[in-house]
Amino acid sequence: MARLVRMARRSWAVTLTLAVGLAGIVLALFGAGAAVQWLFSGYALAIAAWQAVGMLRRLAHGNWGLDVLAIVAIVSTVLVGEYVAALVVVLMLTGGEALEDSANRRAKRELDALLQRSPQRAHRIEADGIVDVHVDDVRPGDVLLVRPSEIVPVDAVLVSGATAVDESQLTGESVPVDKRQGDRVLSGSVNGQTAVEVRAEATAADSQYQQIVALVAQASESRAPVVRLADRFAVPFTVFSLALGAVAWWASGDPVRFAEVLVLATPCPLLIAAPVAFIGGMSRAARNGFVVKSGGVLEQLASARTAVFDKTGTLTRGAPALTEVRPQPGFGADELLGFVASAEQYSSHVLAASMIAAARERGIRLAEATHATEQATNGVVARIDGREVVVGKFAFVAAHAADAERTEIAPGELAVYAAVGGRYAGTLLAADRIRAEARPTLERLAALGVRRTMMLTGDAQATADHIAAELGLSRVRADCLPVDKVHEVEAIDERPVIMVGDGVNDAPVLAAADVGVAMGAKGATAASESADVVILVDDLSRVAKAVEVGRDTVRIALQSIWVGIAVSVGLMVVAAFGVIPATAGAVLQEVVDLITILAALRAIGGRLDARAARQARGAAVGEAPAAGRAASAPGPTPRADAP
Template sequence: MSEAADQFECDRNLAQAVDLSRMQTALSLPLFVLAVLGLGTGLSFAWLRLDRWSAIALISATAVVLFALAVDVFLSLRRREFGLDIIAALAMGAALWFGEYVAAGVVAVMFAGGQSLETYAQKRADSGMSELLSRVPRLAVIVTDAGFTDVVIDDILVGDRLLIRNGDVVPVDGHIDAGQAVLNEAALTGESLPVRRKTGQMIMSGASNIGDAFEMIAARSAAASTYAGIVRLIAQARRSKAPMSRLADRYALAFLAVTVAIAILAAFLSGEPARAVAVLVVATPCPLILAVPVALVAGVSKASRNGILIKGAGVLEFLASITVVVFDKTGTLTTGQPTIRHIDTDAVPNELLRLAASLDQASSHTIARAVVAEAKRRKLVLSMPATVTEAPGEGIEGDVAHRRVAIGTRDFIAARCGTMQQPAHAIGTAMAYVAIDGHYAGTFVFQDPIRTDALAVVEKLRRLGIKRISLATGDRDVVGKAVGQALGLDLVRAELAPAQKVEAVKDELKHGHVMMIGDGVNDAPALAAASVGVAVGRGNLAAAAEAADVVLLRDNLQLVATSIEIARWSRRIALESVYAGIGLSVAAMIAAGCGYVSPIQGALLQEIIDVAVIFNALRAG
């Protein structure tokens, strides 16, 4: 089979799985309601001594649930998946066959209830995702002879002239046709500081315009551009990712073997088939079908209250087993915003800063905001600038307190004061040069500082037993190593493209289940490839959130450790419920096999066991 045919078959199977999942989600609540109505109606008719109508109500409701369950079991077996649903199907089928209709109805209610709980958890996550993804821009502005026209991004053609306004995201790859662009490419490359692109230079889709408006010519369609390529990487990573299995299903085979063995032995030794039915009914894995979803849904809800969106119970299970963590740098371990690290000047640093910050009040540039913020932090009194002119992406010039002040790039300042001496130290993420009255006055050296909570989170992860913590960044090697050394990380990989981040995550999977934490478009494929991908709540959240399994709705790294703690606590409670439920069910099966428990009594006894383990499972929330 060709590679194209393989890909087609993979996509078709994926689509079928998605359609099946949607169908099961849509049917779970109606089935539960039908089962409850059927059981309630049947018991009501029985109380009125209308046995025929009671049987019809119970059989009808149970048969519908059993049919839906049989279809699900058949499709699961075709995918070579084995779960607890088989035991529930056997219990319902045997109870109907031997005329134990009330017992069959009780089993149907318990099974449908468990399915509804899992669906509720998934819908809760999906609703949160819809709210996040609704913020993604979908339109672009095309420049024509008739003026400006809004179009859907997918309708952009090669050669179209586009207007990119301040704050817009570049929709397709292309080159600048008019003006200069100041772009934030952090979402694509991980570099936190803005970059300048001149007329004729190529720019990538996904970058944000933080300067003046400019015009560009589309060189590729949206489907062929950089952003779309990253989306394809996400899809590939998802297809290669190991599926998440339900915790309860891991006990299904052993539980089924024990149940069938006791049922057959009881019927064979006693010669009474009803004993086998009683064993199957009392053995219905409701403690597993109900207690595990209850505990995990409670954990998902608890996480939500703490600002953590977990996309389903399966994700919560995997989250509890994480042993390896991979961090992105920019916006994740660092603030993603430049700050002044050092002022290189022969003058008084605060006076130079005061003059420069006074002028930068007139600029919206990222560096200008950092200069003003530093001056305010030092409580300097700023003056109002006058006769200000700004060259986008180059620098700004104006009068401040009867002084002519200019701040910008090296070339911008050199054009105003002639030769200038390069600062000797100079290793920072960026530098801005300052001239006063036509003379070079000093240099501001910037850095992207490590978040104040980063070290505490790394230390907390170590205490939680995470055995390996590494960094995967698109930023420069010297910057990545500095962050890694400051935080005591085990490994640093720098200057990585999105595809290389995916390979880094796959390499870490050799050491255990991997959590990847990031916040930008460039992190999305790696988030999808990890055992659990975590998107940190920042400005670039939407693209990363689509690929992630967990979304931190607040910009708080402490939530990373909190999510693991909640997952482990929920899993612990779920396992307690499983062990207790299985133990009680086995004891009840033995009693039923010995003839001490009838099928109806078995159903009632199972109800008591269910209530006990569910109350225990609720402690997870």
């Protein structure tokens, strides 16, 4: 019931029109026919005046829509006394607008998600202790305490100890980055497991995270509005309808003939077809694991020409995984992995989880340590089965095993070294793997007409080039900050542009693109709120599916519009000879609307998806999905070595 009340309030014009119609029926039952005429006519003219004000505002901005035809139809039916037909036209007009509003309503909450995560408090170190202050009160030079797993409140410099910070939401880098005394730490990054002191370099307003918030707002406001699909037919349909009505009036000498033609010329098929198709397309999208936030987005997807991808978490899995074990003579691969994973049980590092998961996948039993210590950002030392096991960076392991040797690794791979009992035991390699569906997705996009693809990433150039080569991407831009990504997307000529990404660092460019697509399965809230399409499952192929749904939806909407126009024109020609009275014409227009709606409902796409699934199964016979390995670690990498 509450939902119906909300719908009634939201579509107040439709609700009011139905109420007026119900009131007219009650009055007619009591024999007050004259009151019904005045009620219907007055209400219809009031709606026409309201529509005229909106029409003039849109015309002032250069937007010509279907409002002229609807207003003329309402006024003409009232003037010739066809007040029932006038109310029916009003109902169709307000109903079409309500459907379009439902299809295009978009939540304006991009900044809310960012601001909720934005740091609000800071722990300032003063002479008499630690004082909690609002982040806006922090000034450059203030010394702040950042506790384990807390968000760095402002851009600062590390002044004590060492730590590993998670910058994934800022740079896209999936592996925590080592920070030592004197290194810069960015606001919005998450501190590791060690409490540290930092010296503020900037105020909150001038810090990196808050600048991202500002970029999202600026990009959202500068995006050009999408022209309604139906409005593209407005001018020719309006001119033809008015001309036909005028000819019928001139030939017959009866002004009623003009109203009879105009009733059948009301743009209900145009107003209804596209919104119904878009609602169907959006329903189909949700059934396929992604949310499209407005009907205009489906139009943009249908005509997209360029697709731009973030790397980490988008083209790749976003987390390092074990790719190879290189044991030294005297150690087996499973034995080495078992020692490493057993020691890593006592580490909080992201690579520790990868090693433990790999050992469990291979069925390797993990032993308990009698003693274990972790040295932040370097490695862990544990006593397992009476032997000292050292795992971590090369320099850390070499300090415990003089025979340690560096291993050769490919661009972007991470090397985890290990020593057992004072002897170098070998190396384990980890990398951020390319998604198995990445290359098929790019190929499918090309088949759908999105032939230009590009990768933007905050990672190092060597890592980006490595991924691009495996996926066949010709255009790559590495070492990007959020503002760099925005500028790159704005400079693209082949539009509309789809941007696919995740994380806070992608939020500005998702808002700046014609269509922002967020990989939201892992809870990238800020990216999801800034995007037009949110993929709810961890599957990149849904990007191509979104384009496919957009194309099918627009095609069906256009077919439905043309069917409605064809039927309306045929009835208008008949009405020009005086065969169809105005009220009967309004009822026939309802039939046209029904035909249009049934045609547009095909966009729900059950049969389309079933056919696509059959084709996909047929194409998959005898084929193995393309897969590859990717890397994610530019510069210094904690607890691992990179080239």
